[in-house]
Amino acid sequence: MSALTWWIIAEPNASGMTNATKELISEAVRQGGDVSVVTWGDTSAELVDGAGRYGARAVLQLDVSTGFVPGAPVAAAVAALCAARSPDVILLPSSYDGRDIAGHLSARLDRPVLTNVTALSVDDDVVTQHQIFGGTKIASARITSDGVALIVVRPKSFTAVEEPRDVTLERIDAAPSPVTPVVITESHLDERTGPALGDADVVVAGGRGLGGVEAFANVATLATLLGGAPAASRAIVDAGWVPYAYQVGQTGQTVKPTLYVACGISGATQHLVGMKGAQYIVAINKDAAAPIFSVADFGIVGDVNTVLPALNALVRSRTA
Amino acid sequence: MHIVVCVKQIPDPSAPAALNADLRLDRSGKVLLDEADTYGVELALQVGEAHGESRVTLISMGDATDLSGLRSALAMGADAAIIVSDPALSGADSLTTAKVLAAVTNDLQPDLVIAATESSDGYTGTMPAQLAELLSLPALTFAKAVRVTASNVSIDRQTDTGYDVVTSSLPALVTVTAGAVEPRYANFKGIMAAKSKRIDVLTLTDLGLSALAGSWAQRVVSLDDAPQRQSGATLVDDGTAAQALVDYFVSIKVL
Numbered sequence: 125m126s127a128l129t130w131w132i133i134a135e136p137n138a139s140g141m142t143n144a145t146k147e148l149i150s151e152a153v154r155q156g157g158d159v160s161v162v163t164w165g166d167t168s169a170e171l172v173d174g175a176g177r178y179g180a181r182a183v184l185q186l187d188v189s190t191g192f193v194p195g196a197p198v199a200a201a202v203a204a205l206c207a208a209r210s211p212d213v214i215l216l217p218s219s220y221d222g223r224d225i226a227g228h229l230s231a232r233l234d235r236p237v238l239t240n241v242t243a244l245s246v247d248d249d250v251v252t253q254h255q256i257f258g259g260t261k262i263a264s265a266r267i268t269s270d271g272v273a274l275i276v277v278r279p280k281s282f283t284a285v286e287e288p289r290d291v292t293l294e295r296i297d298a299a300p301s302p303v304t305p306v307v308i309t310e311s312h313l314d315e316r317t318g319p320a321l322g323d324a325d326v327v328v329a330g331g332r333g334l335g336g337v338e339a340f341a342n343v344a345t346l347a348t349l350l351g352g353a354p355a356a357s358r359a360i361v362d363a364g365w366v367p368y369a370y371q372v373g374q375t376g377q378t379v380k381p382t383l384y385v386a387c388g389i390s391g392a393t394q395h396l397v398g399m400k401g402a403q404y405i406v407a408i409n410k411d412a413a414a415p416i417f418s419v420a421d422f423g424i425v426g427d428v429n430t431v432l433p434a435l436n437a438l439v440r441s442r443t444a
Numbered sequence: 445m446h447i448v449v450c451v452k453q454i455p456d457p458s459a460p461a462a463l464n465a466d467l468r469l470d471r472s473g474k475v476l477l478d479e480a481d482t483y484g485v486e487l488a489l490q491v492g493e494a495h496g497e498s499r500v501t502l503i504s505m506g507d508a509t510d511l512s513g514l515r516s517a518l519a520m521g522a523d524a525a526i527i528v529s530d531p532a533l534s535g536a537d538s539l540t541t542a543k544v545l546a547a548v549t550n551d552l553q554p555d556l557v558i559a560a561t562e563s564s565d566g567y568t569g570t571m572p573a574q575l576a577e578l579l580s581l582p583a584l585t586f587a588k589a590v591r592v593t594a595s596n597v598s599i600d601r602q603t604d605t606g607y608d609v610v611t612s613s614l615p616a617l618v619t620v621t622a623g624a625v626e627p628r629y630a631n632f633k634g635i636m637a638a639k640s641k642r643i644d645v646l647t648l649t650d651l652g653l654s655a656l657a658g659s660w661a662q663r664v665v666s667l668d669d670a671p672q673r674q675s676g677a678t679l680v681d682d683g684t685a686a687q688a689l690v691d692y693f694v695s696i697k698v699l
């Protein structure tokens with residue numbers, strides 16, 4: 125059997141390439157694939173270099189404007205390219221744009237799309253694994269008909285490994301979408317210092333047990349002191365204490381830091397699925413029976429509003 | 445303005461989930477309105493109230509033995525509901541769902557279609573984009589805030605680093621995140637009124653879609669336990685927890 129052709133859909137990124145793109149290229153290379161990165165907008169030299177460094181052979185740059193929400197226009201362009209070149213597998217990151225493009229592309233190509241994928245293998249078909257029921261079970265799924273397999277992967281599912289190859293850049297005229305474009309008129313950045321949540325080596329997360337939004341400052345302080353990122357359970361995102369971008373779990377981010385500190389979080393399965401992959405987990409909760417302790421390497425049964433200020437003072441005096 | 449809201453009836457998410465022998469989610473128990481869809485219903489009602497002379501129609505696909513989820517949304521104030529229910533759709537994938545809901549939407553010719561970003565039970569998160577593409581509607585996704593005029597819609601679209609303001613003409617499809625609006629509670633009058641509101645139950649044949657039965661190519665083939673994490677030491681705080689944590693952070697080299 126000749127090598128399968130894999131396309132990785134990569135969002136344009138000012139700093140070259142997202143970690144998700146690196147992870148997807150690496151997995152496709154590991155599967156013995158012939159790998160191309162498909163992107164749009166003004167492709168940076170960093171992205172082309174990065175694609176080659178992780179083992180892609182080509183970057184296919186679609187001339188779709190980054191002034192539009194990419195779902196429909198990128199899907200139309202990729203669908204036309206699929207008709208001409210018949211790739212076997214298309215991997216997309218489970219990001220806002222990745223999920224949009226996957227949905228539009230699925231409808232354009234009349235192909236199913238598998239989402240929330242955390243592992244995959246190839247035999248006659250592509251077999252994908254999905255964590256369900258809060259990550260307590262793993263379901264395997266199969267696309268059982270001929271045609272391109274569309275797969276949306278949760279971040280941090282695969283490890284990025286450098287595997288340098290020569291890479292070419294090809295610019296492609298994009299087929300137009302029949303759908304009226306959605307125009308991006310403004311972009312706003314949340315104020316946030318320190319590493320991005322998805323990339324942070326230490327994540328300190330707060331939950332409803334903090335008792336109120338003021339106490340989240342202790343969580344943010346510990347994150348800063350440890351050079352990490354603050355995060356949250358859905359309970360306090362829904363309560364409006366912190367923005368949605370902080371949410372870890374099934375409907376939020378997946379993180380895989382060296383250390384995850386859960387402060388006043390009960391450990392619902394929908395939260396655990398987003399952070400169980402951390403190397404070390406510390407939990408602070410006043411209820412010794414809280415489910416979070418079943419995944420914690422070190423658990424403190426205590427009041428988060430006593431422990432955190434004391435901890436911050438000690439850490440501050442060490443690092444001062 | 446005619447607004448269509450996609451709403452899903454789901455098994456109670458706080459009850460332990462189970463799969464049937466065919467590896468499909470067990471949906472035999474009571475159903476509820478997916479909480480994720482209460483935001484869409486609320487948004488539709490608010491847009492309708494702001495534009496006068498409006499109509500909110502709920503559309504759904506799934507088992508119709510129990511209609512209490514749809515009744516809850518009608519009790520909030522929606523005008524009518526259509527549910528496509530057909531045993532031949534059991535186990536349908538998201539693209540098939542989108543094809544079915546596209547057929548229903550086409551007949552309604554709405555100005556605005558609203559869905560949640562992802563359902564609480566399936567959470568594939570792709571159905572709305574598939575639906576938009578099938579209907580050739582602009583898709584404004586992951587809305588944290590929505591503004592609708594007579595001919596345009598603009599949203600604050602969640603991004604990894606903040607949000608973008610994005611806009612298109614109507615008709616269009618919008619997906620809303622939790623927190624975009626505050627869903628109202630149905631009052632007694634609403635609950636009583638909902639009992640007599642119209643719910644149409646349609647089959648694939650009614651929609652001329654019989655060919656869709658069992659046509660999807662995506663199957664769950666096995667189910668295994670995920671590896672479990674071992675838990676470690678616990679300490680009941682007696683004033684020494686902060687120091688113990690510092691020592692632990694040092695031992696794992698984050699300090």
Ligand SMILES: Cc1cc2nc3c(=O)[nH]c(=O)nc-3n(C[C@H](O)[C@H](O)[C@H](O)COP(=O)(O)OP(=O)(O)OC[C@H]3O[C@@H](n4cnc5c(N)ncnc54)[C@H](O)[C@@H]3O)c2cc1C
Pocket residue numbers: 330331332333334335356357358359360371372373374375376377387388389390391392393394395398408409410411414426427428429457563564565
């Ligand atoms: C479809 C669906 C998707 C979901 N997706 C997510 C998701 O992505 N992420 C997510 O987080 N949740 C998600 N949830 C919600 C999840 O089920 C839980 O409701 C949520 O995680 C609970 O947040 P919490 O732990 O902060 O609050 P709670 O469950 O209320 O827990 C608070 C904890 O704080 C402890 N506590 C109270 N006071 C103190 C104190 N002074 N000191 C120390 N501890 C204290 C309590 O003992 C308790 O354990 C989802 C739910 C559904 C149905």
Ligand SMILES: Nc1ncnc2c1ncn2[C@@H]1O[C@H](COP(=O)(O)O)[C@@H](O)[C@H]1O
Pocket residue numbers: 450451452453478480481503504505506538541558559560561562563564566567568569570571572
């Ligand atoms: N069977 C269905 N009936 C009605 N709406 C649905 C159905 N499936 C999905 N939706 C809508 O699409 C959203 C995303 O669903 P999903 O793709 O399953 O995560 C849901 O939250 C609903 O608003």
